[in-house]
Amino acid sequence: MADQRRTARAPTGTHDILWPESWRWEVFVATFAEEAERAGYGLLQSPMFEYAEVFHRGIGEGSEVVGKEMYEFADRDGQVLALRPEGTASVVRAFVEHHPVPPFKAWYVTPAFRHERPQAGRYRQHHQVGVEAIGAADPDLDAEVVTLAHDFYRRLGLRDVTLKLNSMGDNTCRPAYIELLRGVLAERRDQLCEEHRQRLDTNPLRVLDCKREGCREATAEVPRLVDQLCDPCREHFDRVRQGLDALGVAYVLDHRLVRGFDYYTRTTFEFASGAIDAAQDAIGGGGRYDGLVEMLGGPPTPGIGFGIGLERVLIACTGEGVLPAEPPGPDAFVVDVAGGEMARDLVAALRRAGLRADRAYDGRSMKAQMKLADRSGATVALIVGPDELAGGTVTVRPLRAEGEQRSVPLERAVDEVAAVRMPAR
Numbered sequence: 001m002a003d004q005r006r007t008a009r010a011p012t013g014t015h016d017i018l019w020p021e022s023w024r025w026e027v028f029v030a031t032f033a034e035e036a037e038r039a040g041y042g043l044l045q046s047p048m049f050e051y052a053e054v055f056h057r058g059i060g061e062g063s064e065v066v067g068k069e070m071y072e073f074a075d076r077d078g079q080v081l082a083l084r085p086e087g088t089a090s091v092v093r094a095f096v097e098h099h100p101v102p103p104f105k106a107w108y109v110t111p112a113f114r115h116e117r118p119q120a121g122r123y124r125q126h127h128q129v130g131v132e133a134i135g136a137a138d139p140d141l142d143a144e145v146v147t148l149a150h151d152f153y154r155r156l157g158l159r160d161v162t163l164k165l166n167s168m169g170d171n172t173c174r175p176a177y178i179e180l181l182r183g184v185l186a187e188r189r190d191q192l193c194e195e196h197r198q199r200l201d202t203n204p205l206r207v208l209d210c211k212r213e214g215c216r217e218a219t220a221e222v223p224r225l226v227d228q229l230c231d232p233c234r235e236h237f238d239r240v241r242q243g244l245d246a247l248g249v250a251y252v253l254d255h256r257l258v259r260g261f262d263y264y265t266r267t268t269f270e271f272a273s274g275a276i277d278a279a280q281d282a283i284g285g286g287g288r289y290d291g292l293v294e295m296l297g298g299p300p301t302p303g304i305g306f307g308i309g310l311e312r313v314l315i316a317c318t319g320e321g322v323l324p325a326e327p328p329g330p331d332a333f334v335v336d337v338a339g340g341e342m343a344r345d346l347v348a349a350l351r352r353a354g355l356r357a358d359r360a361y362d363g364r365s366m367k368a369q370m371k372l373a374d375r376s377g378a379t380v381a382l383i384v385g386p387d388e389l390a391g392g393t394v395t396v397r398p399l400r401a402e403g404e405q406r407s408v409p410l411e412r413a414v415d416e417v418a419a420v421r422m423p424a425r
């Protein structure tokens with residue numbers, strides 16, 4: 001016998017999204033697609049899994065995502081694959097494989113898989129929309145990319161969003177900063193949490209975004225990377241900030257924002273929602289990755305992008321009371337208690353005329369069909385009983401529309417519904 005605990009339940013950390021919640025997903029993705037395409041990004045579809053090597057090389061062995069959370073497996077041919085834990089490495093791999101003319105501007109919507117400890121706003125399969133712009137180093141592009149995410153949140157109606165901004169420097173200035181930081185923190189090693197005491201030697205930057213008390217205190221007064229940038233990185237960052245100012249995008253500088261992937265260089269950013277629990281308040285993030293194309297075997301090519309967490313943004317929308325899960329109901333619900341042929345033919349005629357139409361099945365009673373009509377959220381019910389059938393008419397009963405119940409000739413039924421849906425201006 002099948003184990004009910006396994007066969008009747010989605011795996012830990014994953015969810016089914018049912019209607020009408022799924023309608024919010026549709027609006028979310030359609031809105032993002034419109035914003036991204038308006039800015040010149042085209043949809044990229046790539047496989048949900050890659051050779052694990054892509055993520056090992058691209059994201060880095062030292063990152064939590066690759067080191068601890070990746071769904072990595074050997075397939076039946078013994079190839080080592082991994083379910084995508086994020087979108088960027090795949091887009092860059094596709095860029096290297098197909099070498100499109102730069103700048104290559106791609107947007108995507110994708111599930112991402114991370115074996116994390118599930119909690120509200122943290123899942124093992126979450127979903128992201130994002131963009132990647134590969135092949136331009138221009139700091140105005142950074143400002144443009146950040147603005148795209150910012151404007152998207154605003155368009156959804158979110159207002160309680162804080163943009164955090166930082167620069168990770170590059171291979172010229174960052175190594176020296178890491179040494180400096182390691183030296184300072186080594187003197188405060190006793191204060192650090194267990195995990196970071198051990199990781200101090202390999203990756204002292206991670207200590208900066210540790211939330212534990214000891215690490216917070218140890219890093220309160222440390223040199224900041226933004227103050228140690230080399231001249232080209234400093235100029236780049238200044239221009240990004242000027243761009244954001246010019247475009248009316250407010251931000252706070254956050255020297256603790258180091259992000260979890262090894263590929264970042266220069267500009268990094270994250271959006272935090274004030275409407276979500278602080279632990280999971282990041283509703284999107286991204287940055288520049290000027291070395292990633294090369295790491296995956298391509299020519300030196302700069303790039304920048306972001307990923308936005310769909311579930312978390314929807315939690316924020318709920319928190320702020322925007323984007324409610326209220327999809328429009330059908331324009332008409334056909335109630336047929338005269339044999340069903342009219343329901344069959346009318347819903348087809350309505351749908352072919354571009355209207356939203358639904359019906360009941362299995363010869364339900366008038367009462368049961370009217371209940372379904374009401375529950376569907378339909379604007380009107382089109383009722384066909386024996387009298388209507390005999391007289392070639394349909395009864396139009398407004399459920400959400402204005403007006404009285406009326407009888408109309410069958411051949412006028414579609415026009416009646418269209419008129420209610422699209423009243424003459």
Ligand code: HAM
Binds near residue numbers: 087121126132
């Ligand atoms: P990330 O910050 O790891 O960046 O993920 C982007 C967003 O996905 C997060 O801000 C968060 O909203 C959401 N997210 C991440 N993990 C989870 C989870 N376990 N459950 C629910 N939501 C989650 C990236 O993935 C980079 N690829 C972004 C990027 C694009 N950088 C450059 N280009």
